[in-house]
Amino acid sequence: MAEALVLWEVSRKQDYIFTSNKLKENIGASIIIDKITSELPTKIDERYQENKVYSGGGSSLYRFKSREEAKSFIESLSEKILREYPGVEVFMVVEEYDDEVTNAIDRAHKKLAQKKNQRKNSGQQLSFGIERICSSTGLPAVKKYPEPDGRVRYISYETEVKIKNDTRYERFQKLIPKGYEFPSMFSELIKGEKSYIAVVHTDGNRMGRLQDELKACYAHLNGDITQKNEEYLLNLRRFSDDITKAYEESFIAMTDTIDKNKKEIFDCTNIKEKVFPVIPVIVAGDDITYVTNGKIGIETARIFLEHLSKKQIRLYGDKFVNLNACAGVAIARVTNPFAKTYQLAEDLCRNAKAKLLEECQDEDYSLIDWHIEQGEFIGSITEIREKYYISEDGKNLTMRPLYINNEGNFRSYKNFKTARNYIKRIKINKKSVSRSKLKELIGVLKKGETETKLFLKFNKIENYFPRLEGTSGDYCFSSDGTCLYYDAIEVMDLFIDLEGC
Structure with a gap:
């Protein structure tokens, strides 16, 4: 008798998680997806644990002795999701096999992709036009919900379920050092005059x-x-488990480093009051999203990627591989719509991956890209860079995305930090260069190399911006037409060095 695989996936995960600007709903939605893929089958029947091949990240693979068992599993799981988790959309396929299971898995993935592409448009009457509407989902409200600030809002059943599933201490407590609490809202990530948060999205390379x-x-x-x-199948399950473990360990190493640098961030976070400045939102295998203080977003992503790149996992026998990932860091005001900031972080991560594919087809490295969202730029990060990050004489103002562990390329994080250190040490007549003068330089760099040369010579600081490792050229620009100092100056008010790795 032919055996059967069930491949299933939660669809439109980002829409479900980030449809709201409310932290409890974002985290609750993320935890719901994790519960559905990781726990729900065994809650229906503990024996399903024996059928699992892998699960997590919104996707799962189960195996059964027959098509009938597979269909029974789908029916039970679908009914449970429909009853308990409104708004979640799941696609499932069954694939029988009596040949090599690798071929069956390939067929199942093709069948699932086809099913998603043939998504049927369905209509339903969500409201009769006389109900109060939930601001998060647009669905009819079913109850009142008291906010921490004393206001009351009306929420739908979907929103209510998300709020109830915000069990962050149960799910994520192990990811931060002992003795700390999670912020209850995004605004608790920050303290002081700079009200910026950073949304960091990382994704594994070439999985x-x-x-x-x-x-x-x-x-x-x-x-x-x-x-x-x-x-x-046993090795595939171990591979999935090892990936999850490596990413969680790298996350913990990153949060431990923040704790070791807590004195550096006393003034801009609430860490002194034992409120940890990191909120995990998605922790699902190689898919990681978290929110942190805007001044440490870039450095926390760098630390995470550095730890991850030191990890090795076994593929089979004595075959080991290194892990790498790309990260996008979107820095924006806390009042910026969270879904928009997340989409920017995701776009930055994709941009870093595109650069890797463009330059390193046979090698793998980790890269980081970031952007400070001020509201004045519209479009994808590629469009923004092409329109606003090219000087008047056609030179590239940014080195981003930057390589974390490929120092042979001059567009490295190491060179960015070197440029930043030069800027911090600049002095004229034993006095530090004012921030206003450096900010003025930002505008001059946009005009191009000739204007920059005149500005540096006029202010007698042409020797304070030396070449970086692996570059040639003068006056803040490399010979290939890339500005070496724009990144460091642009981010100087939203960057705190975190020592140690």
Whole structure:
């Protein structure tokens, strides 16, 4: 009798999580998706634990002895989701096999992609026009909800379920040092005059390629099909578990580093009052999203990526691979719509991945990209950079995205930090250069290399902006037409160095 696979995925995860600007709803929605993929089957029947191949990140793979068992699983799971988690959209497919399971998994993924592409438009009457409407979902409200500031708002059943599932202490407490509390709202991440938060989104590099390598290792195994299938499925589950462990350990190392640097951030966070300046939102395998204080967003992402790049996981036998990821850091005012800030972080992460594919087809590195959202720029990060980050003489004002662990490329985080250190030490006649003078330089850099040269010579600071490692050229620009100091000056008011890794 042919066995059967069930591949299923929570669809439109970002829409479900970030439809609201309310922290409790964002975290609750993220935890719901994790519960559905990781826990819900075994809550229905503990024996389903034996059927799991892998789960997490909104996607899961289960195996069954027959198509009938697979269909029963889908029916039970679908009914549970529909009853208890309104608004969650799940796609499921069944794939029978009596051949190599790798081929069956490939067929299941194609079938799932086809099903998602053929999404049927469905209509339903959500309201009769006489109810109060939930501001988060646009659905009819079912109850009143008291906000911490004393106001009352009307919420839908979907929103109510998200709020009830904000169990961040149960889910995420292990990710921050002991003795700290999570902020109850985004505004508690900050203190002082700069009301900026940072949304950091990271995503693992070339995970599909790693799975292909795992499949290739399995393909060379000897033995009958049943034995090979068992071996492969066991390794696939271990691979998924190892990825999750590596990313969580890197996150913990990052938060431990923040704790070690707490004196540096006393003035801009509430860490002195034991409120930790990091809020995990999504922690699902290689998909990590968190919110932090705007002044430490870039450095926390750098620390996370550096720890991750030191991790190795076993594919099969004595075959080990290093892990790398890209990170996007969107820095914006706390009042900026959270969904918009998250979308910017995701776009920055994609931009970093695109740069990696463009420059390093056969090698893997971690990269970081960031942007300070001031509300004046509209469009994708590519469009913003093409319109606002090119000087009048056609030179590239930014080195971003930056390589974390590829110092052979001059567009490295190390060079960015070097440029920042030069700026911090600039003195004229034993007096530090004023911030206003450096801010003035930002405008001059936009005019191009000639104007910059005149400005530096007039202010007698041409020797304070030396070349960076691996570059040639003068007056803040490399010979290839890239500005080496714009990034460091632009971010200087929203950047705190965090020592140690």
